[in-house]
Amino acid sequence: MTTACEAPRGGVAPVSKRVMNLAHFMRRAARRQRDETGLVWGERTWTWSELDRRIDAMAAALAARGVTKGDRVLVQAKNCNQLFESMFVCFRLGAVWVPTNFRQTPGEVAYLGRASGATVMICHGDFPDHAAAVRAALPNLRAVVSIGASDLGADYDALVAAYDGRAVAPAPVDHDDPCWFFFTSGTTGRPKAAVLTHGQMAFVATNHLCDLMPGTTDQDASLVVAPLSHGAGIHQLAQVAAGAKTVLLTSDRLDTDEVWALVARWRITNMFTVPTIVKMLTEHPSVDLHDHSSLRYVIYAGAPMYREDQKHALQKLGKVLVQYFGLGEVTGNITVLPPALHEPADGPGVKVGTCGFERTGMQVQIQDEQGREAAPGQTGEICVCGPAVFAGYYNDAEANQRSFREGWFLTGDLGHVDEEGFLFITGRASDMYISGGSNVYPRETEEKVLQHPAVAEIAILGVPDQTWGEVGVAVCVLKSGAALNERDLLSWLESKVSRYKLPKRVFIWDELPKSGYGKVTKKAIRTELEARGCLPVD
Template sequence: MTLRAVNLAHLLTAAATRLPGRDAVVSGPTRLSWPELDARASAVAAELRRRGIGRGDAVLVHSPNHLEFVAVMFGVWRAGAVFAPANFRLTPSEVAGLAELTTPSALICHADYADHAVAVAEAADLTGGTLWIGAAADADGAVAGLPDPAGREPDEPVWNGDHAWYFFTSGTSGRPKAVVLTHDQLGFVVNNHLCDLMPGLGADDAQIVVAPLSHGAGVHLLPQVARGAKTVLPTSTRLDPAEIWRLVEAERVTNAFTVPTILTTLTQAPEASRHDLGSLRYVIYAGAPMYRADQQHARDVLGDVLVQYYGLGEVTGNITVLPPDEHDRPSPDGVEYGTCGYPRTGMQVSIQDSDGTELPTGGQGEICVAGPAVFPGYLRNDVANAESFRDGWFRTGDLGMVDAEGYVYVTGRASDMFISGGSNVYPREIEERLLHHPAVAEVAVVGVPDPKWGEVGVAVCVASDGQDADEDELRSWLGDSLARYKIPKRFVWWDEIPKSGYGKVVKRTIKQRLATS
């Protein structure tokens, strides 16, 4: 027997019913109440249905953060379709590749990205055509011009296992894959976020969006809607710390989701000290390890409001949590980096060797996870599914360990590890130490081919303002605490380190650039 699930659009339905007089979304001068946002979502759902789009049909969405993006998200679900949002920074050909993978029946695209719409139309049979975000209300297919339906459109019935979201991996190690997220799985994630990340969240709270809604920030939006908390959307399409901190003060923002690179940029900006940030309760960061030096600076600026979680899109972020009052937890002897927390409620972590045997406390192996937040598989990718699961465990591809009290430590990405002279080298250990040097603002260590040693390390550094250091000084700095074989053979200085659209360091690109330099 297949059980009925709760359509994610019902989160909006309930908020609009319960909180008719409260703000739902604020963007510039526009303030939408929950019933107004609900009506806009219904207009999208009605139009999709009129175009023949329904349960199980994929709708590819390409747009930067926008008020209409939020209405589209819930309108797609209300119609029973699958939300497939692309990172707006991708090129037209990259988005066309996502269309080939997901075979969308319709496209909803921002008006500034017409070239992307053309590429998608050539790659997919868009039986439902294209709708436009950010277009004038009188433009053909404009989301802003959709007529208000007579009453709320009904939330399409859905069942356990029904696809809700095609969550694209960032593609840092190859072509992106589509992670299948279902309505029932995301229902668990919403409850888990409220339980572990933002306990006590309610209708008096407010979040500010500082990362793409196409990815983790979109998932973070769902518990806000579930509790009726206001969402504040900055108007700038680029990260503008001055605008962010002004809005935090003006809208009494209580929570935000971000990634380490964005959090570091925001807390290093001078505007952070010019505004009242006392309303903040939870500043949640995830998506990549955050170096301890940057973490401590953020705490100095914001106070004890940081919440770290570790997770991948395949587990919708739900692997561990490190609450604000745990950020001073000491690491075991010999471990330079801090913990990413303990397993999330209802989830289980296992550190396994290459054969799938669970390792004892302190043993380093692959982080594997089980529980209701784990996705059912990748879309149309049997090979990746077979590689990613073993004996029912999802294999993250990350290396880590667990201490005696069950706290998890991410020691690196399995693909980042390299072997030099027969010894395993884990870049994160080196990166953490280099960041303590005053001349190093950012660093990425990669392994490159070497005829003698097999591979050797190269440290790509970004200089701190007004600081410099030569190679001998950095090598000596590391020599006090690292074995000789771990010390990079080369140190190079770049103006910036390549990052993906989600703020992750792209080591594949670094290796390619080093190979041609």
Template sequence: MTAKHGLVVEPMSKRVMNLYGFLAQSARRFPKEIALVWGEKTWTWAQLQRRVNAMAAALQKEFGVVKGDRVLVQSQNCNQMFESMFACFQLGAVWVPANFRQTSDEVAYLAATSGAKGLICGNSFPEHVEACRQTSAVMEFAIAIGKADFAEDYDDIVDRFDTETVFTAPVDHDDPCWFFFTSGTTGRPKAAVLTHGQMGFVVTNHLCDLMPGTTHDDASLVVAPLSHGAGIHQLTQVARGAKTILLPTEKLDIAEAWRLVEKWRVSNMFTVPTILKMLTEHPAVQERDHSSLRYVVYAGAPMYRTDQINALKTLGRVIVQYFGLGEVTGNITVLPPTEHHLEHSEDTRPGTCGYARTGMQISIQDDSGNEVSPGITGEICVIGPAVFAGYYNNPEANAKAFRNGWFRTGDLGHMDEAGFLFITGRASDMYISGGSNIYPREIEEKILTHPDISEVAVVGIPDPVWGEVGLAVCVARPGTAPAAEEVIAWLDGKMARYKMPKRLVFWPEMPKSAYGKVAKKLIREELIKRHQLDDPLEQ
């Protein structure tokens, strides 16, 4: 069809590959190779596909799951959780994973918000099942992972449907496959709708920008919940037939993680900065052979420069940073190993989170949506195939999230002339002191150069004179006991005086979200609990 300004072609089809196809392809190519490791158990690609097919058949034939239905999953990392992702995909249903650290009320909210038809739940969370049943009017079934009173065991169901067959549902580009719940650090979690077409691009992009050269000879260690970025990372491994190794322990066991890296010759893993910090500060990293590592990917929050340098010195140039929200499925920037430098100079761009991912475009915009010049701070906005379809059943949130087609991240930052992005912080973290905008991250970076400070978070608190002032919450390194007054005196001259935190407190550990992030919302809640918002300088 010809139009006045050029040729317009009406698409004949928006059909795309069902993401289950990644598993089917790897099972076809590498049926006898190990696909998944958990504790002492291993599954080949053929065995994994057979189990997924059996659960898909059960969901369809016994529980009535059809294309578009949502299935909530509440579980610690395990083979059943991993399998449930592909069983949902195969039916064209929507996988709705919850972080296993969430409370029963929080999971019940996810069940009601998503309209989940059923719940697959670990047997150690019976109260979550009961809460979901009481809260949701549409939940029809539950499946237990392990023996439980509240539902039939997942493995027993797989055994019953082992010989059943099920067809893979045809899907279009915009058919949803995953409800990726935001972490909810600034309010109730929202369900970001990820689609089959979008995720096909994301997997390709991850392989292109984060882990080039990944093949079935690689192995990936999971050290974070599959419900979030780690799940997307593992989907990428399945696409290439690379084996996945799950930690056998409920809590993060650093020594065990390094043992598994050595045993399975792990070549990549997905982490967040707090986990990477723990991995590289633990003595086991010096005791185990980790020479097989090629890509240690960290995301979820910017990594402080001091921790980045220590990771580089410990692991070598294998660390990869990416910046991206769940709504953009991690696909905004990448900082590959070649752009990680030990030396500190303008040419090495310390503090950058990288440049735009392949196929994505970044714009730094002012409050009116106008793009600002390089070096000017504004809101980080993005367009491209990795951007989600929108929030489920939340038109108000969608209206706020998009402007002129751009997705608004809510993060502040600036770009240099070459297109490298520097994150200043969340817009909600900025505070105004004496009429000046204060960005906590800059202050935090300075405080972390103190030899006795391990972690820090700066928040703005009310002040009768300046409107707001900075309060720094710090964690001291083991074996040290710095005084608050001494640290503030040490900072004098290292930054403009109006940016200096007026108060500083020490805590034994920093509260973190279910995904391992240091969340300012949790910091404020803890300050209130400790009655420290109005206290003078103290330890």
């Protein structure tokens, strides 16, 4: 053991792990590709130098409102240039970007504001109720900045104009300094802030370019078809690192014809999405009406893709599909299945059902409940270690204790690897299901349903669905003498949870099947649903 005056064993004194501030990606692109287009949204375009100047101006405006290194900035917005910029505004100040899923309810967003300890909010003008809920939950909120004309607070673009020309030097940061709170429910229903850091995300951007989109340069273009607040935001950070332009859809609603028209117009080379959207895009007639020969990488994640859907997409687009498996806590960096391994036909050597092999710099291990490594082919929990693993959950020691074991992050997913190291996901340790690429945790919705005065018991489970991958099915038991039907319960629930968390069907039973210990078992409920002919839900 060394004293404060001694060098540690090996003769190397501890030093600060200074790393690049991620906002330098934008600064570098502005210097090297000054007058080239960096962002496209509808008919508007911004050069890299314009983007960098706007980011400087907004950073100066937030600094004038007291935002400093470590402060959390809550952002509630649909995809737009201001949302894109806000990531780098926060990074440049050393502040923490806290984006929401814009489809969340005001109450859900207010909870994220409290949980993160946000001091400032950037809010799109379409969400006055969200701003009001956050203000009520955070009485010490310093400011609300409004995107678009509204009375929510100071206008974003007006502030950019007022502070134009004020250069802001990126805040000095260490490897473990937080830059992004990526909200995820982990293995429980209540959202938790996964802390992403500057050093970690520099590795992630490099890894994305290495494993998902090798050869990506400033000659490439990326189309955004998912909210920038989550996985698409990580993908776009990698685009900025490479100097590749980003193209946004004109609205938050997916217009398939617009997608393919933009691919042709801007010679799109890559996009990130989920299997449900790949299916929609490749089954729509417009896929045959526009030139998509520029595409090299169509990256999908968030859920497995049905094999028939995979074959159809390959038939339409060629071998451009890239699959990756990952969680918010590992920023998507667990496995990759590159285009060369996406075969359009089954046959010898084709690994149907795999989500790929380990990402560069990452290690996957299948473990039993005691943490022992499982043999190839043996099912266990998928565990991972490496530089892409997050720093832990913010202010949640219990969740951190539960999620790590001897340095391994426990994903909560079950699977096995084959002799070559290809990973196959075989189930989930939790009841979480994935609908349209979004993780849904039944416990959260169950808690809401139980607030209904007519409901005594509730169980929600995920079942396969051809459109969304999985959807929720709820089984309820009513209180004695109460009356309630499916339509009325869903209508009551709509304002209390996000739409993607709503069950697709609700069944009213006299009782829920229970184990000998009196515990409601979802396996027994699934069996009973099948016996009653309630599955599939269509």
